[in-house]
Amino acid sequence: MTAQTITINIKIWRQAGPDARGNFEEHTLRELDVDMSLPEMLEVLNEQLTLQGKDPVAFDHDCLEGICGMCGAVVDGVAHGPEEKTTLCQLHLRHFHDNQTITIEPFRARAFPVIKDLVVDRSAFDRIIQAGGFVSVNTGAAPDGNVLPVARHLAEQAMDAAACSGCGACVAACPNAAAMLFVGAKISQLALLPQGRPERERRALAMVRAMDREGFGSCGNERECEAVCPKGISIRNIARLNREFLRASLAADETA
Ligand code: FES
Structure with a gap:
């Protein structure tokens, strides 16, 4: 043939x-x-x-x-x-x-x-992750993670968010060049799991500030990001990012 x-x-x-x-x-x-x-x-x-x-x-x-x-x-x-x-x-x-x-x-x-040519500098994403996209508290060894009860629907939502590979297509597709799908996915994957909760406020504030510093725009609910995402990341993660940021901002006001 x-x-x-x-x-x-x-x-x-x-x-x-x-x-x-x-x-x-x-x-x-x-x-x-x-x-x-x-x-x-x-x-x-x-x-x-x-x-x-x-x-x-x-x-x-x-x-x-x-x-x-x-x-x-x-x-x-x-x-x-x-x-x-x-x-x-x-x-x-x-x-x-x-x-x-x-x-x-x-x-x-x-x-x-x-x-x-076709190569762009996506290191702005690295700097957003460096600002807070990690867990730095002691979460124990792997067996400790396995004994922590996590509701199945939360574990699945966290895994879905964790599929984001940081390719940047969401930014390229957005009329505002917003990075909120990327940041929403990274914040969600940690905020949904017990290991990520102790630092959720600090993380949300630091990552959103880093995103703004890098010159990305804001979400206008166009959903172009979701349409082009090769991993099918849902804009529900942007809604969660907004909730996490609001929650963190209110907590920061209370302790000010
Ligand atoms: S080269 Fe790795 S996803 Fe395309």
């Missing part, structure tokens, strides 16, 4: 560096295997560019299995492309038609400056 192949016309964002002016470049790639993923297609493009003596396209990836959240670009206006709950590395050419033109550009947000 011969592999099914496809021709794809690509309009791709090229930008030599953070301060360089970017522009779209057009390329045609022929006889691509339909089972090829988007990053694999970009590798083919890079081979072609290298043979022509041109600069290859810079793009991020790591696991290539839909797990880590390192990949990411906007394909035809949608962060991670048109398939629901699918990362860029799991988006395959069989979802496009022969001779289709696809536009690929980086996640765009003030807090995610472009480093080169």
